[in-house]
Amino acid sequence: MYSFASTPRFPSGWKDISSTALAPSHRFLEHTGELALLIRAGSFEELLEEAGRALAGLQLPAAHGPPETDWEEIAVRSADRDALLVDWLNELIFRAERDRWIAVEFEIRHASATHLIALARGVRVSDAPALVKAATLHELRVDAVPGGMEAHVILDI
Amino acid sequence: MSSSISEIGVGHYRSIRVDDLVREIPASARPDMRVPARIFADDELWQQIVGDRSLDQLVNVATLRGVTGCVYAMPDVHEGYGFPVGGVAAMRMEDGVISPGGVGYDINCGVRLLASNLDAEEVGPKLEAIVHDLSRTVPSGTGRGGRIRLTESELDRVLAEGSRYLLERGMALPEDLPVTEAQGALAAADPSQVSSRAKQRGHDQLGTIGSGNHFIEVQLVDRVFDTAAADAFGLHVGQLTVLIHTGSRGLGHQVCTDYVRRMDAAMLREHIQLPDRELACAPIASVEGRAYFAAMCAAANFAWANRQAITHLVREVFERALGPARRLRLVYDVAHNMAKVERYGDATLLVHRKGATRAFGPGHPETPEPYRAVGQPVFIPGSMGTVSYVLAGTDEALSRSCGSTCHGAGRAMSRGAAKRRQPGFQIRRELEDRGIVVRCPSNAELAEEAPYAYKDVERVVEVVARAGLARKVARLRPLGVVKG
Numbered sequence: 001m002y003s004f005a006s007t008p009r010f011p012s013g014w015k016d017i018s019s020t021a022l023a024p025s026h027r028f029l030e031h032t033g034e035l036a037l038l039i040r041a042g043s044f045e046e047l048l049e050e051a052g053r054a055l056a057g058l059q060l061p062a063a064h065g066p067p068e069t070d071w072e073e074i075a076v077r078s079a080d081r082d083a084l085l086v087d088w089l090n091e092l093i094f095r096a097e098r099d100r101w102i103a104v105e106f107e108i109r110h111a112s113a114t115h116l117i118a119l120a121r122g123v124r125v126s127d128a129p130a131l132v133k134a135a136t137l138h139e140l141r142v143d144a145v146p147g148g149m150e151a152h153v154i155l156d157i
Numbered sequence: 158m159s160s161s162i163s164e165i166g167v168g169h170y171r172s173i174r175v176d177d178l179v180r181e182i183p184a185s186a187r188p189d190m191r192v193p194a195r196i197f198a199d200d201e202l203w204q205q206i207v208g209d210r211s212l213d214q215l216v217n218v219a220t221l222r223g224v225t226g227c228v229y230a231m232p233d234v235h236e237g238y239g240f241p242v243g244g245v246a247a248m249r250m251e252d253g254v255i256s257p258g259g260v261g262y263d264i265n266c267g268v269r270l271l272a273s274n275l276d277a278e279e280v281g282p283k284l285e286a287i288v289h290d291l292s293r294t295v296p297s298g299t300g301r302g303g304r305i306r307l308t309e310s311e312l313d314r315v316l317a318e319g320s321r322y323l324l325e326r327g328m329a330l331p332e333d334l335p336v337t338e339a340q341g342a343l344a345a346a347d348p349s350q351v352s353s354r355a356k357q358r359g360h361d362q363l364g365t366i367g368s369g370n371h372f373i374e375v376q377l378v379d380r381v382f383d384t385a386a387a388d389a390f391g392l393h394v395g396q397l398t399v400l401i402h403t404g405s406r407g408l409g410h411q412v413c414t415d416y417v418r419r420m421d422a423a424m425l426r427e428h429i430q431l432p433d434r435e436l437a438c439a440p441i442a443s444v445e446g447r448a449y450f451a452a453m454c455a456a457a458n459f460a461w462a463n464r465q466a467i468t469h470l471v472r473e474v475f476e477r478a479l480g481p482a483r484r485l486r487l488v489y490d491v492a493h494n495m496a497k498v499e500r501y502g503d504a505t506l507l508v509h510r511k512g513a514t515r516a517f518g519p520g521h522p523e524t525p526e527p528y529r530a531v532g533q534p535v536f537i538p539g540s541m542g543t544v545s546y547v548l549a550g551t552d553e554a555l556s557r558s559c560g561s562t563c564h565g566a567g568r569a570m571s572r573g574a575a576k577r578r579q580p581g582f583q584i585r586r587e588l589e590d591r592g593i594v595v596r597c598p599s600n601a602e603l604a605e606e607a608p609y610a611y612k613d614v615e616r617v618v619e620v621v622a623r624a625g626l627a628r629k630v631a632r633l634r635p636l637g638v639v640k641g
Contacts, residue, residue, distance in 0.1 A: 030571040032209045032235045033242050079422055090414050097407045098357045131368055133262045133410040137417065138238030138435035154238050154435075156262045156410075157369060157572070 022148035024050035035132070035155040036139075042148035044081070045108035048088055048116060051151065052106040055092055058131050058155075059102045060123070067105045067121035074103075074118045081113040082142045085151055088116060089135035100128045132157055170216065172196075178624045181227070182216060189220040189432065196230040197558070197624050205569055205612060206234055214241040217432045221246065222440070223253025225506065229558050231513050232620040233567025233612060237261070239435035242512035242568075245561045248441065250498070250505050254429070255446045256438035257420065257453070259509030261494045262413040263367075264453055265460035266404030267338075268536040269490035270547065271468060272390075273397040273475070275483055277377035277636060280397060283478050284375065285594050288637035290474045291373055292596035295467055297366040297641040305363045305466055312360055316348035319458030320465040328469035330487075336525055337490040338515070341461040347451035351408070352415050355452075359408025359459060364466035370565075370606055371403040371641035373471065374538070375594075376545065376633040386531040386549045386630040390488050398633055399485060400545055401467050402538055403641065404494065405460035412456045416449040441507055450496070457495060464490055488547075489525070489534035491515065493564035499523075501555065508559050516562040516627045518552030535627050537618055540566045540611035541603075542588045544634050546618045548627035562626040563618070566611035575610035576601060594637035606640065 021042030029036035037054055041047040076091050078084040096102050103120035110117040133156040142151045170186040175195070180203065182194040194215045198206055206212065211234045218239075219228045224246055234243030239258025248254060280287065296304075307315060314322045320341025323329040334340045366373065378396045381387045392398070405412075420437040423445045424430075429438065439445035472485050493514045498507055508515075517524045517533045524533045532549035539545045543566070554560050570578075581600025584607050588595050597603045622629045 028573060030573060032568050032571055033237045035572070083418075083421065087418065094354055094358065094411065094414075098354075133407075134414045136238040136258075136435050137421065137437065138258075138433055140434060156238060 020147055026050050026054040031154065035157050037153050037155055039151045040145070040148065044149050045111050047142070047149045047151055048085065048108050048111060048118070049106040051085060051089055052092055052103055052120065055089055055132065056102055056104045059096055060104070060125070064104065064123050067123060069101065069122050069124065071119040071121050074120055075116070077115050079114065082140050083137065084114060084116060085142055085153060086135045086137055086140060089153065093132055093134060097128045100125050102128070170212065178620055182212065184219065187216055190216060191221070192219050192224050193227045194219050194230065195227045196234070197620055197626065198232045199616065199620050202232045202612065202616060202620060206230070209236040211236045211241040211243070214239070214433070215244055217436060218244055218246045218259070220432055221248070221254055221256065221436065221438060222429065223248045225249050225253070226559065229561060231561065231563040232617045233512070233563040233565055235568045237511065239433055240509065240511040243563065244511050245508065245513045245559050247501070247506040247508045247559050250441055250507060253441055253507060254438035255441045255449055255496060255507060256436050256509065257413045257416045257449055258435045258437060259511055260413070260453060260496050261511045262410045263404035263494055264409035264412060265457035265492045266494040267460060267464065267490060267492035268400060268402050268538060269464050269468065270488040270534070270536050271399040271401070271471065271485040272392055272488050273399070273483060273485050275397055275479070276395040277397045278395065280479070284637055287474060287478045288375060288594040288596055288639060290477065291471060292639045294474050295364065295366055295373060295470050295639065297598065297639060306361050307363060309356065312356055313348040315363065315462045316351055316455035316458055317346055318342050319461040323462050323465045323469070329465050333465065333468070333487045336487050336527065337461055338492055341465060341490070342458050343454035345451055346454035346458050348455050350448045350452040351412060351455050355408050355411035355415065358411045359406060362406040362408065363459070363463055364470055365406060365463070366403045366467065366639070366641040367406050368602070368641045372541070373467070373639040374400045374545070374635050375637040376400060376635050378631050379544070379634040380632040382629040382631065383549065386628065389528055389531045390534055390547065390630065391486060392488070392547065392631050399471055400536060400538060400633065401464055401471070403463060403467065405456045406463060408459050409456040412452050416445070416452065420445050420449070453496060457492065460492070461490065489536070491533070491535060499560070501559070510561055512564045513561045514564045515560055516548065516550035516554050517560050518550045518554065520552045521550070521555070521560070524550065532628065535562055537563060537614060538565050539614035540608040541606045541638060541640065542591065542593055542608050542635060543614055544632050546614065546629065547631040547633065548618070548621070549630050550627055551625055553625040554627065557624065558626050562621045566614035566617055568610060569612045570610040572605040572610070575607050576604040578609065579607060580604060593635050595640070596638070597640040602640065
C-alpha cells in the first residue's frame with residue numbers, strides 16, 4: 001500500500017497536509033503528438049482505479065449507463081511500480097479492443113510494487129472505441145506527494 | 158560555418174548551422190551522445206521544432222548503442238515518445254540495438270496512392286455518393302472491426318505473406334505487388350513471434366482505417382512539377398486519385414506493447430541504460446532483438462495487407478459508382494514507421510524511421526523497376542483539407558539522411574488546443590464550403606485534425622526538396638475525405 005497516511009515526514013510545527021488524503025482526480029496535459037495524463041489519488045490503489053476511469057473516459061466519450069457486466073478479476077504483474085501502472089492501462093486497452101468491453105468501475109483488491117489484482121465492471125460496446133493505442137513508458141513517473149500519489153503517463157493516440 | 162545557441166523545450170543545446178536548411182547538435186552537446194543530431198528545417202520550422210521536446214528526444218536517440226553517422230529529424234518532426242515523430246537513426250548490425258520505440262506503436266503506418274483512369278471532372282455529381290459509400294464500406298473509427306474475418310491460420314498467412322496472400326484471396330491485382338514497398342511482404346516475418354494477444358486484436362481489423370489522422374482521401378492532381386517523373390508514375394493534371402493512410406491497427410500496437418515490455422526487462426541483463434525508458438531496446442542480434450524484428454516484420458506485412466484490403470474495397474466502391482471500365486491503379490505504397498536492414502556502401506545498417514519515409518533514388522536497387530529512371534515515389538499527406546504531395550526519392554538522400562524524407566505536415570498543436578480553437582462543426586462547414594465532401598465519425602475528431610493543428614505542408618515539402626532529400630513531382634488537392 002503506497003499511502004502517505006502512515007508516514008510522518010514533516011518537522012514539528014509544519015502543517016501536515018498529508019493527513020488529508022487526496023481525492024482521486026485526473027486531467028489531461030498538453031502534448032503535441034500524444035496525450036499526457038496526470039492522475040492524483042490518496043493511495044496507489046486509488047491511483048490505479050482513477051487511471052482506469054480516466055482511460056474509460058477516453059474510450060467512452062459519451063455518457064454511459066451503469067456497469068452492465070459482472071465483476072471481472074484482472075491480474076497484472078510487472079517489473080516495478082511505475083511499469084505496473086502502464087501495464088494495467090495496457091491490459092484495459094487490450095480487453096476493450098478484444099472483448100468490446102470497457103471497464104468503468106474498479107476495485108483494486110491488492111497492489112504491490114510489482115503485482116495487482118483488480119475487480120472491474122464495464123459496459124459492452126458494439127465497436128470498441130480504442131482511441132488509445134497504448135500507454136507508454138515515456139516520461140512515466142509515479143511519485144509520492146503530500147496526501148497521496150501522483151502519476152504522469154503518456155498515452156499514444 | 159556559423160553557430161548559434163538554440164533554446165530547446167527542456168534543456169539547452171548548442172546547435173551549429175551547417176547550411177540554410179540543416180542544423181546540427183554536435184555529439185559533444187551532451188556527454189552521453191554518441192553521434193551528432195542533424196535537423197532539416199528552415200528558420201520558421203526551426204522555431205516550431207524548438208517549441209516542443211522533439212530535440213531532447215532526438216538527442217536521447219543519439220545515445221543509443223551502435224548508432225552510427227548522425228541521427229536525423231525531418232522538417233515535420235514533433236515530440237512523440239521515445240523517438241520523436243520524424244526521427245531517423247541507423248544502427249550497426251554488429252553492435253547496435255533495435256528499439257520498438259524507434260518504430261512506434263503503429264508499425265508500418267504508411268501511405269498508398271491509387272490513380273484512376275478518369276479525370277476528376279468526369280466524376281462530377283457522383284463524388285458525394287462515392288465518398289459516402291467509401292465511409293460505409295471501409296470501416297473507420299478506432300477499434301472497429303471490418304467485414305474480413307480471419308481464422309487463426311489465415312491471419313498467420315497474412316502475417317507471413319502480406320499482400321501476396323491477398324492476391325490469392327482475390328483482393329489484389331498482380332500488378333499491385335511490384336509497386337508496393339518490399340512487394341508487400343518482408344521475408345523476415347515470423348508469425349510465431351507475434352503474441353496471441355496481438356492476433357486477437359487484429360483478427361477482424363483487416364480492411365479498416367482506424368482513428369486519429371488516418372484517412373481515405375479522394376483528390377485530383379492539380380499541379381505537376383516534374384513531367385518526367387509524373388509520366389513515370391502515371392499522373393497528369395486533372396486526374397482523380399485516392400490516397401490511403403493507415404497502418405497495422407491493434408495488432409501492430411500490441412506487438413509494440415509486448416516488446417517494449419520484454420525489452421524493458423532485458424535491458425538490465427544487457428547493461429543498457431537509457432535517458433528515456435520508452436527507448437527500451439535490445440541488441441539486434443539478441444534473442445529479444447531478433448524476436449522483435451521478426452514480429453515487427455509480421456506486423457508490417459499485416460499493414461500492407463490492410464492497405465491492400467482497403468484498396469480492394471475502394472475499387473469496389475468506384476466500380477459500383479462508375480462502372481467496371483473505371484480502374485484504380487496502385488502507384489506505390491510506402492511505409493513511414495519501420496526498421497529496415499539496408500546497405501550503405503560496405504556497411505549493413507538497421508535504419509529506424511519513425512514518422513519518416515524511405516526515399517530511395519533512381520540508382521537504388523530497391524527502387525521499383527517501373528520507377529528506376531526517376532526514383533521511388535513518396536507521398537506526403539497534408540493536413541485535412543490541404544494539399545498533399547507526390548515526391549520522388551533521390552540518390553543524394555542516401556548520404557544526407559539515410560535515404561529518408563518527411564512523412565507529412567507534422568503536428569504543431571496538441572489535440573486539446575486544436576479542439577479549443579475552433580469547434581468541429583465549423584471546420585466541417587468550412588471544408589464543405591470549399592467543396593470538400595467530409596465523412597467523419599464526430600465533429601470533435603474533426604477538430605483534432607484541423608489544418609491549423611499541423612505545420613504548413615508546402616513549407617515542409619519545400620525544405621526536403623531544397624535539401625535534396627526528395628524531388629517535387631505533383632500536388633494533390635482534396636475533393637473528399639473519409640476520416641478515421
